[in-house]
Amino acid sequence: AQSVSQHNHHVILSEAASLELGCNYSYGGTVNLFWYVQYPGQHLQLLLKYFSGDPLVKGIKGFEAEFIKSKFSFNLRKPSVQWSDTAEYFCAVNAHDYKLSFGAGTTVTVRA
């Protein structure tokens, strides 16, 4: 079955630490990949996207992600997190149809 897997359910780290969130998908063929963030009490916001081209994409707020086709992965990274990065992060894939399939989400808690 087609699916999107996020490796970590909850990540806790201190300010200035580096963050990496894993995402794997099981779709074959061409896909569009997204990372969305949901701050407490707010709606989903697009962090970054990959459609084609350079597999290393940069998004807002210092986030970046790398698409590795051979590993069906699209991992999210940030070199130095801030307290304001506390949120839930969702990986999403748009594959054969037009809907977004989301991973279960990773809750990131940054301690000041």
Added chain:
Amino acid sequence: DSGVTQTPKHLITATGQRVTLRCSPRSGDLSVYWYQQSLDQGLQFLIQYYNGEERAKGNILERFSAQQFPDLHSELNLSSLELGDSALYFCASSVGGGKDIQYFGAGTRLSVL
């Protein structure tokens, strides 16, 4: 602000009732998508409309229905509500019906008591 407007923000109702959730897409967007976010199921795609016509269906119950009107706003109707229908319902919109970026509204939090 994504430009997608959802009303109401909160809805509290009783089992067996019917409610209507409303979504106005971003200006110029022709596609509207509905998603349900619950603790046990996560974010699930329900249904998509493109320029007034149903384009794709996901895990939408038969008790739920949706439509997109000529002015492109959309409504999600939930009937015979059950406790398990309590969730956050998001609307998203995109320019076209293809693999475009989807912009999400703030959601409607439905509580069925």
